[in-house]
Amino acid sequence: MKKYAYYPGCTLGSTGVEYGLSTLEVCKKLGIEMWEIPDYNCCGSSSAHLVNPYLALGLSARNMAIAEEAGLDVAIPCAACYSHSKAAELAVKESPEKRAIIEDIIGRTYKGESKAKSILEVLAESLDLEELKAQVVHPLKGLKVVTYYGCLLTRPKKIACDDAEDPIMMDNILAALGAEILPWSAKTECCGASHTASEPGVGIGMTDKILLAAQKSGADCVATACPMCMGNLDMRQVQAAKMFNHNYNIPIYYFTELLGLALGIDSKKMGCDRHFVPAMELLQKYEKGGEQ
Amino acid sequence: MTLNELQQQGAMATETLEKLSQVEARKCYQCGKCSAGCPVAEYMDIMPRQVMRLVQLGLTDEALKSKAIWLCATCDTCSTRCPRNVDIAHEMETLRILAKRKGIVGEKDIDKFHNVFLDMVKKFGRVYEVGLIVGRNVTTGKLFRDVNYGLPYLSKRKVHLLPEKVKAKDEINRIFAKAEEYALKELKEAENK
Structure with a gap:
């Protein structure tokens, strides 16, 4: 059984509730296990990167770091959450200096080993x-x-x-x-x-x-x-x-x-x-x- | 003043901008493909191509005053299609960040919306929809905007009545504080280069 860390972001339990419910139901049916990232925070959405790129990277990197600690890639339904989480993953892999900055911002280790994947990508890859x-x-x-x-x-x-x-x-x-x-x-x-x-x-x-x-x-x-x-x-x-x-x-x-x-x-x-x-x-x- | 003198005057600003954005504006050959595909172009005061031209000419201050940098939806169509691989969207974003730091706000309601949004994240670690809408309406003075969606949202159980909060509040505080520290350091370094 495939297992992913699940990042619902701020919308999948509220304004985008149908997306959250349908994703979890579909994954259950297809035998894909979803483990919700405990105490996850907002990815900064379309606001953080327009004010301070480090804020956007930090907010997303914290969620990714928690998933990495659990040894899981992250499945992300929301397109904005996906994009910002992926940006954080790529940023820590960009250079040791960049990674050090991001790790200092979040006060956690994040090597970029845990990958951000959109739920569309997860399903497209795993479905025959x-x-x-x-x-x-x-x-x-x-x-x-x-x-x-x-x-x-x-x-x-x-x-x-x-x-x-x-x-x-x-x-x-x-x-x-x-x-x-x-x-x-x-x-x-x-x-x-x-x-x-x-x-x-x-x-x-x-x-x-x-x-x-x-x-x-x-x-x-x-x-x-x-x-x-x-x-x-x-x-x-x-x-x-x-x-x-x-x-x-x-x-x-x-x-x-x-x-x-x-x-x-x-x-x-x-x-x-x-x-x-x-x-x-x-x-x-x-x-x-x-x-x- | 001649164009040359203008450019000399603006050279410093251009350098600062390039250091911050890592975008090589000089590569742009003004074909206009960015503006042709831009979904927000029709609402902008100047086209994305013109923003790039101002930057090339060292007239960064003019670019900072534009509404265009605030209206950009960062959809990245321009950057994806640019035949010269210039990341126009990121240049616009960097200009907007600089403008905000200097207190130049071309689109006040848009700025206020994002401020309220980030206040929620800072306070709770997550977005609280009711707080976002109320906060936006109060700060922009548009008190009745979207209130018609309130009841349907509640009856469909699609908003939280109370905010959901991240337990690790100290971590969220740290992210906001440290991110600001790094941003200011970077800005200072770029300006003093």
Whole structure:
């Protein structure tokens, strides 16, 4: 059985609860053991590195150091947490001087032996797609999906876990479940991140462009691997529609929710009934057997 | 004043910046690919390409005053696509950090949001959503922003009523204090070079 240190960050128990629940359920089903990093702290998110790079490195390095003490690589669902944790891992490996600074900041040893991995990467690496097909209980046949990777899983190149311009990890997993992956233009565009909260005139405009592209693609839904992207596309969908006089009703799913659904995990157990844009109707169609 | 004189005047600032960011701005040949792909460009006062040009010309102070460095979402599209491998996003970030240290804030609400965010992390070790939204609304004076999301969040059980706190408070304090120490040391070294 594979075992990882699990870093939920600040969102997977709250605003991104569906991502946390679905990740843990899916991993349980697939025999991947998750050990939550005890007394973990915030990675600094999109704020720390804009004020002080050492703060961003220190906050993430502490979590990584705790995982390293336990001898485990870290599986991280949130794209921002992943990106900052990976940056800390790479920084301590950059030079002995840099490592000494970071270790002094956190007051712990961290050699960079424990690696930061996004949950998308963990699943893409550990799943044999042919075996996965055989495990599918509810095939997603007929479900038209656009996959949305956003920024932090695809850029910058030294941190990214997938291609910068045409990432495919999510595509491959969802296609193996029977879903139809549609091409679209916004696969790696920025959702606006925290601008939607700090400067809505800018941020919501960015979110709206993604939603409009998703709608034009003809997809039934969007799959994402980031709680920030989810918050913007799901919670702020009505706000974006109002601001730009658009008409949306696009369910947004964490890719782990769709994976869990196909593997026969109860959608409510994964928190799929806690979205802002109603997400249950589409899922229930597949839970009852899918399109024939 | 001639361009040459301007550049001479700004040379020091350019050197300080390069020492801090490790970005070789002079490599930029002004093709504009960064600005073409930038998802925030349409909201910026000057384009990322122009920020790079100001830096090349030694007009760092002008770059520090721009709104662009605050609006950059650090999505890294520009840096990823740059044909000259210039890390534009990191240059913008470094400019923003410098601007903040000098008290030049081009986008006040954005700055306040991140301040409140980091205050939460400093205090609790984690983000407390309710505190973040209330804090942002109070400091920006936009009291009713996003309040419509409060009830749905509560009824969906998607926010903590009370903050979750890291037990090792001393470790969090140490990280904040030491990080500031190193940042100031680095800044001083870059300026005195």
